Amino acid sequence: MFxxxxxxxxLYREFHALGLLDTxxxxxxxxxxxxxxxxxxxxxxxxxxxxxELEEAAMMDGASRSGALLRVTLPLAMPGIVTAVIFTSIAAWNEFIMGLTLTTSPERQPLTVGINNMIGAYSMQWNYVFAASLIAIVPVVILFAVIERHVVSGLTAGSVK
Known part of the structure; x- marks a missing residue:
């Protein structure tokens, strides 16, 4: 949780000892x-x-424990799983410090570090920075658009009357 x-x-020393720097x-x-x-x-x-009680009711109706897990619990847990996927994906995608520290070659650096490298000491080409920033936003928007329906459908799936 650090x-x-x-x-x-x-982390730098550990990955250096393992030979994993710049990978x-x-x-x-x-x-x-x-x-x-x-x-x-x-x-x-x-x-x-x-x-x-929802799992117990499914097992009373003849479902096995794994069947109750797959047919009842997992659809109900889908909004929580999707929330975890969204938060962790966005956190990994936006990570800057680790990418800057653990990679040195431009072809292995994450996009956030590449955008930072476009900023010069004396000049700045804003059009390239804005274009790269727009490209960086697209995967997050696509991820949310694909996963959003699971959040809405999971809120009502398998509810008890």
Whole structure:
């Protein structure tokens, strides 16, 4: 649950010792490690609010435990899972400090670091910065557009009268 900025020196030394500096693997491992605790916290809080009686009713109707999980609990938990996916994806996509610290070559740097590299000391080409910023926004908008229907459908799925 530490902020990535507080552990940058230790992360750099660890990935240097493992030979993973300037690799996409280093960024994936670091982002997964920092976002996993938040995702588990959101999903466990959301699934804890689902009544156990719904699973018991499904098992009384002949469903196995895994069938009740797949047919009742998972559709009800979908808004919480989608929320965790949205937050962790946006956090990983917008990560700047880890990308700046763990990568050096321009072809492996994330888009946020690439946009920062467009800013010069004495000149700035705003048109390129704005175009790159627009490109950076598009995947987040597409992710939300694809996942948004799961949030709305999961709110009413399997409710009790």
């Amino acid at each position: 902020q990535p900025t507080a552990l940058q020196v230790d 996409v693997t280093a960024l994936m491992v670091a982002n997964a490690a920092f976002n996993l605790a938040f995702a588990v916290w959101i999903i466990s809080a959301y699934t804890g609010s689902i009544p156990v």
